[in-house]
Amino acid sequence: MLDTISTRSKVALVSGLMLVPITIGVSGYMLIEQASFLDALFMTITTVATVGYGEVFPLSSAGRIFTIFLIIGNLGIFAYSLSLITRFLVEGNFFEQIRRRRMKDKIKNLKQHVIVCGFGRNGQAACDMLQKHQIPFVILESKKELLELYLGREYVFYLNEDATKDESLLNAGIEHARGLITTLPNDADNVFVALTARGLNTKLTIISRASNGSSFTKLKRAGADNVIMPDTIGGAHMASLIVRPDVNEFVDILSGQAGAxxxxxxxxxxxxxxxxxxxxxxxxxxxxxxxxxxxxxxxxxxxxxxxxxxxxxxxxxxxxxxxxxxxxxxxxxxxxx
Missing domain, CATH: 3.30.70.1450 (Regulator of K+ conductance, C-terminal domain)
Structure with missing residues (x-):
């Protein structure tokens, strides 16, 4: 269940759990011992933290009984809160949030960049070409394992987010981007990305991948300027290497695919x-x-x-x-x- 709680909710949960015994302790000492707020707060903090500074003021029998239950009740809360904090740090969530914030701050300064949605084989090939031509780009990929190739490279911008969400496209700086390449494996998702992107930036150049021929018209209507079908192009290219091998090899050289x-x-x-x-x-x-x-x-x-x-x-x-x-x-x- 803890895995389904957002980072912000976890922080709020820990803060709330830590605040409960402090509120109870301060209220109890003020009511039972007629202590001032500052003395009650200090007594509560030293008690729940188990630092052993001794009594701030003489405790009555009722006050000592209250202190016993405060310590016993706090042990479970403190242990659970500590486990949440430890898990939060060990799993890297804390540092991941810092990295994400820094990445978003860098992306805010980008202008005339390209957003690449999906980092599968087609997305990686597109990024390699953009990098070769020194065109800045932002990768949007929901699967973190696909981003491992680029993690840690300071000159590459990436977000581990769902490209079909408006917020993700805005985080990637779509309002200031020059183009968007969507290579998601599902044609319906590509249609949705193209439609959303066109609504967020009417001047954007949108290139989309399509797996099925029936999706071509839908993508064009959604706002895609060009629709590429990798399987069709790949098959046609292989056949052309039989029909006109030298011509196609020369075209590959012109396009930079042959390494020349x-x-x-x-x-x-x-x-x-x-x-x-x-x-x-x-x-x-x-x-x-x-x-x-x-x-x-x-x-x-x-x-x-x-x-x-x-x-x-x-x-x-x-x-x-x-x-x-x-x-x-x-x-x-x-x-x-």
Missing amino acids: DVQLEEFSYARLKKNLVGVNIVDLNIRKLSGANVIGLKKGDGSYIVNPNINMELEPDMKLIILGNSSQMETLKSLID
């Missing part, structure tokens, strides 16, 4: 500095300045242009898809930022 020093990044055209702004791709001079290449464009209406003509006119609402190695990307970022 290759990065694909997107840059807003409006983000470029004045010395980079031009009327077309060739005028940007990105290849000469950084060594990276523009391999695609995303237009304002959401459509894409693959391998755009270098003389194509650019628009302020366009995004540039750029390919290069880590050194080239750092050079480009330094020119932009």
Whole structure:
């Protein structure tokens, strides 16, 4: 039964148990011995604590009988309270509460981070990719054993909480987040998370996992911007490795999955500095300045242009898809930022 009591309730229970004999003792000594409040309190504390300081004032026979019952009654209460306190400390609840509070304080300072709901295989893969690109993220996972991989890492933020609860998403800083990835094993839970997250932050980019094809439409209606079906993608990828093995291996290299020093990044055209702004791709001079290449464009209406003509006119609402190695990307970022 004790395991079902919350930490706050345990603290209240211990405090109440300790207060009961003190209240009875002070009241008894004041009524029986006509003692002052301070003398009665001091006598009660020395009695229930069994420190043996002696009588603060002479006790009558009634006072001594009262003291005997106060000591006997307090022994059980004191022993039970001590066991609760010891269990609270030994099980790590006290230190866990301190760690959780510190973690929440750190998360409050995050801006433009990503919330990852669920830390199974898909969640771990998403976190590894985010960490590789140095994008801050917060993990929400209700099963503590799944978080053991990241426990103790100061640069990773995590909460051992249920992602389907509004309070958990708020604790993870959803109001200031840039995106949310929900990889919970149950599609219904992912739908609920997407729906709740969209209500808490209308500008949030939401990516959801789906196990069944029937959940795709539900997740989109709930507010998910993209829905990923890992099993379907995995099967299609395995088949494509038979049909077009070299092409797919090359795509894996471009996506960074093969471990090569290759990065694909997107840059807003409006983000470029004045010395980079031009009327077309060739005028940007990105290849000469950084060594990276523009391999695609995303237009304002959401459509894409693959391998755009270098003389194509650019628009302020366009995004540039750029390919290069880590050194080239750092050079480009330094020119932009």
